[in-house]
Each structure stands twice: as structure tokens, then as C-alpha cells.
Amino acid sequence: DGLDATGQATAITTATGGELMPAATPDQVSGAILSGLQNLPVTVTPQLASADTGLSVSWDASSKTVTSGTDATFTETISVAADAPQGATLHATVDFLLNGESAGADFTETIAITVNDITPPVPACEPGTNPAGKNVPGSNANPKAGQNPDGFYLLTATDNVDAASALKLYVADSAGSFVAGPYASGTTVKITQAPGATPSATPMAGAVSAHITLNGDALVYAVDTAGNQSAPVACLVPPPPK
DSSP states (O other): OGGGTTSHHHHHHHHHTOOOOTTOOHHHHHHHHHHHHHTOEEEEEEEEEEEOTTEEEEESOSOEEEETTSOOOOOEEEEEOTTSOTTOEEEEEEEEEETTBOOOGGGEEEEEEEOOOOOOOEEEEEEOOOTTSOSOTTOOSOGGGOSOTTOEEEEEEEOSSSOGGGOEEEEEETTSSOEEEEEETTEEEEEEEOTTSOOEEEEOOTTOOEEEEESSOEEEEEEOTTOOBOOOEEEOOOOSOO
8 A cells, every 4th residue: 555655656656557456466466477578569670780792672661669479570681783693692681679789690581592593504615526535626627527527526615603514505506496405515427418408416436426417507506404405506517418
């Protein structure tokens, strides 16, 4: 009675939205205290603690105030710069502060974003050796013999992200839908242009992996592990008669 002898306890509970329990048992008092603590408001503030260059993070609100024990829901936007290195994994860390104070690891978000590889590889075909590996590529005294009359070509490709060993090369027929491959970068093939013949790719021995017969010109393209396909390059051979 002393705490409310002049209505002081009633005034406090009325002003603060509390509850006056003049005849409460100890258990009732502790329960009321715990209930009151759970109902305290808390302001949650996301704060970018660290971020790799090229990665930014933003939220739909700078902070949100909720009742303690309930969720503070944010819409988070993670953006990657247009010039971020393709294929790289960028990292960021976000701390969610409670009433402006760090709340420890349980309120820390770790972000890891892999930047999309959107650049196709670059294929190339250069005159290659015969199966014995002894000829001089493209050597022919006749200037009318064409770019590479022997038809042996070394297929290679490079990429901004993948190693050459991860790339796949294909040889397409400009006169139809036939495609040979895939071949690894560094593969030597023999290309024969034979209009009217059935396009095919048959294994060869030695330094040459395959003999590719086409109706039209050989169009070589490469594909990387992200599925990016290059524009084709022509590997020309003269059709018979030479």
C-alpha cells in the first residue's frame, strides 16, 4: 500500500502503459516482468560492414522498429557493377544493429555473389601438322592451291574466365547442319571439302585426331563452361580439283 498510498504507483503505470498488481504473488511479478521485457520496442538498422569493389547493398528502409521478439523484415537489393570481373566471387558483410549496438554474429549476414560470365571465348584455327607431325603447315609452291591445301588445322580457343582446357570447340559445315565435336583446345584435325559427299568425322591416328569431311567451308566456334558461344571463324580448304 505504501507504493500507492497517494496514487503514485497508479500514476506511473497509467503513464507508461503498465499494470498495477497490488496483491500479486512473486511468480506473478516475475511473469509480468518477463512479459514486459518481451514487449519492448527495438530498432533494427542494417549496416554494410565490408564489401568488395563492384558489389553494393541497399535496403528498402534505413531502419525498422519492431516489438522485441518479432521479425524486422527488410527488402535487400544486391547490385553488381557492370565492370565487375566476370567469373569472380564478390563478398560483403552486413551487421544488423539493435538500438544502434552490435548484436554479435547471430545478427551478421555474409554475402557471396559470383559475377556472371557473359563473354564468349575466342576460337582460332591455324595450319597444323600431318599425322606424323613433320610437314610444314600450308607449304605449297602453287599460289592457286588455297589457304591450306593439306587441310590440317590446329584448333585453339581462349577465354576471359576459363582455362583453355575447359573450352569446347566445334566444326560446323557452312553448307548444312552437320557439326563435328566437341574437341579440346589444341586438337589438330584434317578438313576436306567435298561437295555432295556425306558430312562425317572419323578418328585418325598420330598427331591428328579426326578427319572431317564437309560439303561447304569449315566454321569453327567455341563454347565456355558458362554456355557462351563464340562467333565462328572459317578454316578454309580448297575443294577438289585443286
